[in-house]
Structures are given as structure tokens and as C-alpha cells.
Amino acid sequence: MIDMTVVELSRLQFALTAMYHFLFVPLTLGLSFLMAIMESVYVMTGRDVWRRMTLFWGVLFGINFAMGVATGIVMEFQFGMNWAYYSHYVGDIFGAPLAIEGLMAFFLEATFIGLFFFGWNRLSKLQHLAITWLVALGANFSALWILVANGWMQNPVGAVFNPDTMRMEITDFMAVIFNPVAQAKFVHTVSAGYVTGAIFVMSVSAFYLLRGKHKDIARRSIAVAASFGLASALSVVVLGDESGYAATEHQKMKLAAIEAMWHTEPAPAGFTVIGLPDQSGQSNRFEIKIPWLMGLIATRSLDGEIPGILELVERAEHRIRGGQLAYAALERLREDRTDTAARAAFDAHWSDLGHALLLKRYRDDILHATEQEISQAALDTVPRVAPLFWTFRIMAGIGFYLIAFFAFAFWVVTRNRIEESRRFLWIALWSLPLPWIAIECGWFVAEYGRQPWAVEGVLPTFYAASGIALKDILISLAGFVIIYTGLAIVAAKLMLKAIEKGPDVLAPPAGDDAPAAVDDDAPESDGRALDALDPAPAARA
Template sequence: MELDVVGLSRLQFAMTALYHFLFVPLTIGLSVLLATMETVYVMTGREIWKRMVKFWGTLFGINFVLGVATGLTMEFQFGMNWAYFSQYVGDVFGAPLAIEGLMAFFMEATFVGLFFFGWDRLSARQHLMATWAVAIGTNFSALWILIANGWMQHPVGAEFNPGTMRMEIVSFFEVMFNPVAQAKFVHTVSAGYVTAAMFVIGVSAWYMLKGRHIDIAKRSITVASAFGIASALSVVVLGDESGYEANLNQQMKLATMESMWETEPAPASFNLFAVPDMANRDNAFAIEVPYVMGLIATRSLTKEVPGIIELVERSKEHIRQGAIALDALKTIRAAKGEEVDPEVRLAFEANKKHMGYGYLLVPFSDDPLNATEEEIDAAAWSTVPNVWPMFWAFRIMVACGFFFIAFTAALTVMSSAGKLDILRQKHRWILQIAVLSIPLPFLACEMGWFVAEYGRQPWIIEGVLPTAQAASNLSVAELLVTISGFVILYTVLLVVEISLMIKAIGKGPEEHEEDPDPQVARSNFTPVAAE
């Protein structure tokens, strides 16, 4: 990434987004776990479940506050760093973001207050309804954000208006039920559920290792492991759906994820391991699994999955058509509403769907309509993201996913058989793995977002608007100052969040006579600060 205005704007948004998404998945997942635990409390009337809800709710609250604080600035960045993008898609983005703010965020924030301050003011059933409202609001917040993001990946339901130079909605139904957005929503939410499950398991395992709050820890592991295995399996299934949608709508992203340079005979193989070589456009040390990629991408054994080189060749024709559309648009705009030659209008209408590809020539040619073959070739290859990070980020995410399935399945079996106490007595290493695994779902989520967003480059709106055309008119110095400020602020917030979480975990749930384990010596109850 170059240290120019566009590169620095991308860096700033990427950093703030990755910081923000450290908090989002845990908030999404914990909200549902809290509602589940409180449902058990209302059904059984056992106080231990109420104390579980209050304890995990404290951690949820800390995370929720930091998530809101880091998320608000992201929307301001659309106007700060991406002014032309905001103008270009304001008609499309305004609706889902407004709905997210009015319906989901305010619903979520309102009922969060009732969750924390309504224990002594609401009946048990009323408080349970408030907790489920928090969970629903949290998930609705993700839905509307991902509808907006999904439209950037697969712009449907909107058309370009040459008079206003904006994308304008023609079907809100298509925007809302965009298949890419829906696949992203369920996949992202399921990943958040896995994150919360692994977090609860890890913290509970730490308590079991220390001999503290054993009853709460075992119940938490039981709920979280069952929740985790269901969520982890759904992530894999929904990831398969995302792969299928990518082959339909973002073939270059899929090809770079697989480091697939050449179009293979159907069905395509999956590269389990490879060392991508951008210079030679090939892979070294490739280990392939037959048929798998073809089944994921096409759900058949007869359809091909196009490789990077073939997709670049297709882009060249789109670029030529886009250059014609840009030239016609220039003439239409110069007419300022007066009558335009019908042939010019026809040329624009025939080629406007590829106009975004014409913009790709801007960095390489002063006259896109008369660009040389070398310039067109350079513009076409600019549609290929760096294969190396795409390839390995995807595999890190997948490896984490299969680990989560195996680990939560094992804990589910043990908890169902009533054998969690054996972990403390004979298999403490399993509990230690659980504690050490707490960061892994966060890593997997960050890798997933990296693949989704970096894999879309050079487009800020897939096939419609290149990122280089969307940035604000800022200076490098201004961006360096704001990036430094954001990094410092967000790092401080992250340190504060981790400190508060550690303090809350160290304090633990409210003490109760049934919590201590009589088999554990009192010496094990050493205060965290003393350890």
C-alpha cells in the first residue's frame, strides 16, 4: 500500500475497522448467551443462573461500551476520508444506516439500560424480555451494517444517474435481500457466536484451573460448548454459501483466495498449501485436494472456476467498454442538459455497466479512450489483489474454524456425560488450551474481514467505483496526523477494555455458599493481584 492520499485513507479505515471488530463479535455472541442463560434462570428459578447472567453481563457491558465508542467514528470517516464515495452512494447507504441507527442501535441501547438497572424494578419475565431485546437489537445492528457492506460487494437495486453523478435506488427490496449481504450477515453473526462461546469457555476454564466458582464455570462451559459447536458448524456451512456467492459475483476475490492462476478443468482442486509467486504467476510447493474447490464454488462437478489470468483477460474488454462510457459521459455532462447526439447517448447506455472499469485507466493513461495495449494491460492487472496475504489469511481463518468445531464438540460430549470434573483432575491441559484459545476467534474474525475487504480491491464498490476515485481531497500530512490520533486513542481504549475485563474476571461472580469446591484447598483461592 502506497503512502499517498488513497493508500493512507485505506490504512486509516482498515485500522479503525479492525480495532472496532475486536469488540463487535463478542458483543453479538454474548448477547445471545446471556438471553439463553436467563431463560434457564426464569424456567428453573435457580439463583446460580441469575448470578451467571449478571457476571457475563458485566463483561458484555464493558465490551458493548467500547464497541460503541470505536464504531461511531467509522461512520464519520465516510465524510472525512471518502467524500466522493459518500456523495456517490448516499442515496443507497442512507437508508440502511438510518434504519440501523433508529431501529437497531436505539433499541439495543435502550434495553441494555433495562438489563443492567432493571433487576429490582422488573419482574423476572419482564427482565428476560429486555435481555432478549438486547440480543435482537444487537443482531439487527449487524444486519443493517452488513446490508450496506454487502451492497458494496455486489451492487444491486441501484442505477447510475449521469445527471446527478450518483447511484440511486431503484429497488430497496433488492438492496435489502441482496444474496451477498444475507450470506455475509449469517456468516458474520455465527462467527460472533463462536467468539463468545470460546471466550466463555476460556474464562470458565481459567476458573476451573484456579479452583474458583466451579459450579458457575461448569454450567457456563456446558452452555457455551453446545452453543459453540452449533455456531462453528454453521460458520462452515455459511462459509460454503459465501464461497458460492463469491464465484457468482466476485470471481477475482475467489481466485486470489485460492491462488488459482490458471482456469482448471472442472471440477477445480482446492490448494491446501502453496507458496504464491506473483512475479511468475504460479504456485510453488502446491498441495491440492481434488474436486473440493469446484464443489464449493459451483456446487457441481462439471462447471469451471475461472483463474486469475483468464479474469484479467476478461477485464481488458470491460476496460475498453468502460473507456467508451466515460468518454460518452464527458460529452453528456458538457452538454449541461441540452440535447445530446443520440449516438453518444446510445454509446453510454450500451457501455455504462462497465464504466467503473474505465476509471481503472485513469492512473495509467491521460486519454482512456485512446489508451495503449500496455496501459490497458496494466489497468487489468490492477484488478488482482496481492495473492499472498489473501491466500494465507483465508487458510488461517479456516484452520481456526475447524479447531473450534473439534474443541467445542469434545467439550460438549464431556459436559453431556457429566465428566467436566475429570478435566481438573486428569486433563488440565485441555483447560489450559481453552484459556490460550481465547484470542483465536478474534484472529479468525479479523482474517475474515481482511479477506472480504482487501479481496475487493481495487474496488470500493465492486465493478462500479475504484477506491482511488472515492477519496477526499486531503493532504498526506493531514492523514498522518489523524491516523496517529486514531491509533493512540484506539490503543488506549483497547488497553482500558482489556484491563477492565481482567479486573472483572479476577473479581468473578457474586460469591455464594454453593460456589466453593470443598475438594480444593483454600490456598488455591489466591487473589489475582497476588498471582
């Protein structure tokens, strides 16, 4: 029998490390493009203030990038430590995009980051601008391959189970790359990262304006972030709708759980704005619904039907029985690989094999499972509804708030009243944590909503875990929490220290003898290499 305590602690460990890591990834994505935009303006205008902006935000980007690397590399080793059977079962598919991410995207990004910081005096303006854009593209390529791997876990296309090797093997790598779920997740995730970068720039710049410091850089930074953030916030909602449409096609149970839709409704289904899901009673209390809205969003039609949770449980029970046929055929093939009848039976039902593996939680001999065990295994395909219901609404609510926020910011900037709008500056400052809250909620919905599957419909989560001792899990879990919390504190302190020093120290005006306060429209002088967080420039200033 499987020790579910070990499984749950393994899940908790991976969730904590992944969510710690994703504190840094979105800001890396957003700041990289904002830096590229700022340096593009510098190259076009020759005004030194734009070079200083690029350098200043580049220091904060570098701190964040280093922390992202430190938390991300360790996270991947958990596949071999806590999820060894997962690595064996689907490593042929899952490992390929991760390897490409490391070899192509990550090394590309890391190499050009070095050139970004140390190439100001060694490269021409156009060459350095190309480097900055390559840093931004490298960050996005890195996210692409990670999300291709994750998207395959949500919608496992381009692969089949090989009864000869007893593992999943890739058959169409292009199908894996162009997986509709992966593509929808990629554009939605990177857009959320752009919003995070824009909010970060606006919040820090608002802090400077409220204190009357570094106005030349703060005003321009807010102008760039307001425009970039508005376009990104709008795209997050549009691309989030595309991600939801992909879930309608490929992850029906997740969608039904997010909406707490227990029964199939006549098309088009209504959208539950608020309510109290009751999983034991399989109903919702105090719900407020908008007629037709969910059907229009999820199916983009008036007649498209969204199946409810209970109907999907019935479908799962049918697939479990089909999976038992595949498992029986597999047992015969293991005894005689030339058994053509068994091979034909397996080929007809292999796609349901993962559902049969859900019975392994209750008995090893799944071919003799009772009706009660089959019913319970089918009911296990329902994730916990209330956490999904509420985290999705928190994410969506913050998303719509950010659209309104950036729209107002854009209006204030176009009217050139940013310094006069002190109330708005305070709102910008206190809005800083909202993108991170929304993003973490989004990842929770994506990953928790897939349960009980490590790979949707293919490999149950409890079956993917390593059989390691409980004490080892507890020790590693405590170690990860302590180390990652320490890294988060270090990152926060470094960022705050850099912000306190300000752009006049981290990105001084060109020329050793230039004063700290410079003309906003000063022409370019010879560049100087960045000396991040070095107190010497402060003394000179």
C-alpha cells in the same frame, strides 16, 4: 495525477480502525445470546445461580458493548473525512442502511441494555427476560444493516448511475436488502460472533475451575457455551461455504486470488491446500492440491468452471474498453442532455464505467489511453494473492479446530467430567484468542480481496479517496492508533478486573445478607440491581 501515498494511508487508517472495532463486535453478538439463554433457564427453573450467571456475563458484555460503541461511531466519520468522493458517489445507497442501523437497531439495543442492568427490581421475570432477548436481537439487527451496506460494496445491486446527477442512485431497495452476498455475509459473521462468545465464556470458566473458584457458575457456563459453541462452529463452516458460493457468482477475481488459481482449470477444479503463490511469475511453487474439491465447493457441481486470474484479467480489459464507450457517451451528455444517441450508448455500456475509471490512475484523459495503460489497468484488478491465500487458510484452519474443540467439550460436559479434565481446561483457556484471529483474517479476506474496488466494479478505491494533505492523514492516523490502542488497553483492564472480582461480587446472591458461596439449586429470592465493579459488594462478601 492521484497521490497513491495518500490513498494507501487512508486505506490503512480505515483498516486499522475497522479491525480495532471488530475486536468488540463479535463478543457483543455472542454474549448477548448466551445471556438470553442463561436468563431463560433462570426464569424456567427459578434457581438463583442462573440469575447470577446472567448478571456476571452481563457486566462483561456491558464493558465490551461500550468499547464497541466508542470505536464504531468514530469509524463512520471517516467516510466524510478520508472518503469524501465515495460518500458523494454512492452515498444515496450506502447511507440508507447505515441510517436505519443507527435509528432502529443501535438505539433499540442501547435502550434495552439500560433496562437490562437497571430493571431487575422494576420488571417481572418475564418482562426482564423479554428485555434480554431484545438486547440480543438488537445487536443482531445492528450487524444486519452494517453488513447490508458492506454487502452492497461487494455486489452493487439495486442501483444505477444517473448521468444527470453524476452519481449512483438507488432503484430497488429490496434488492439491496436481499442482496445474496449481504445475506451470506450476515449469517456467516454473526455465527462467528456466537463462536467468539462461546469461547470467551468457556475460557473464563476454565480459568475459574483451574483455580477452584466459582465452580457453580463456571460448570454451568461451560455446559451452555459448549452446546451453543458447537452449533455455532458448525454453522460457521456451513454458512462460510454459502459465502464462498456467493463469491463464485459475484466476485470471481476474489475467489481466484484466494485459491491462487492463475489459469482456468478443467471442471471440477482442484483445491490448493498449501503452496507458495508467485505473483510476478503467475504461478505457485510447492503446491499440494486435492483434485475436484474446489470445483465441488465453489460451483456445487462436476461441470461448473471457475475462471482463473489471467482469464479474468482479459475480461477486465474488455470491460475497460466498454467503459471508455460509456465515458465518451457521458461526456456528450454533459454537453447536451437531449442527445438521445449518447443516452442510448451510455445505457448500453454504463455497467462498465467503473472499469474505465481504473485508467484515471494513469491519465486524466482516459479516452486516449494507450494499449499499455489499458493492459496495466486490467492487471490492477488482481489483488495481492499471497496475503489472501494465507489468511484464508489460517481462518479455515482455526474454524475446523474450533469444531473439534467444541465437539470434545460437548462430550466432556455430557459425561460430567469437566472438572477432572484439567488438560482440556488449559486448552480452553489458551484457545481464547483464536476466534479473534480467525475473524480478523476473515475481514481481511473480504475487504482486501475486493481491491482495487471501493465498490466492486463501480468505483476504484483510489478514485474514492478525499484529496487531503499527506500531513493531515499522518496526524489523524497516528491519533487513531494511539486512541484506539488506549481504548483496547482500557477494555482489557476492565474485563480482567471484572473477571478477577468474580461473579460473587459482580452478581451477588439475592438478599443483602446472603453469603458469597450459595447452594447451586437455591430458589429465587428478590432480585437486586447490579452494581458493576463496585468494591462495596466485595467488602460485604
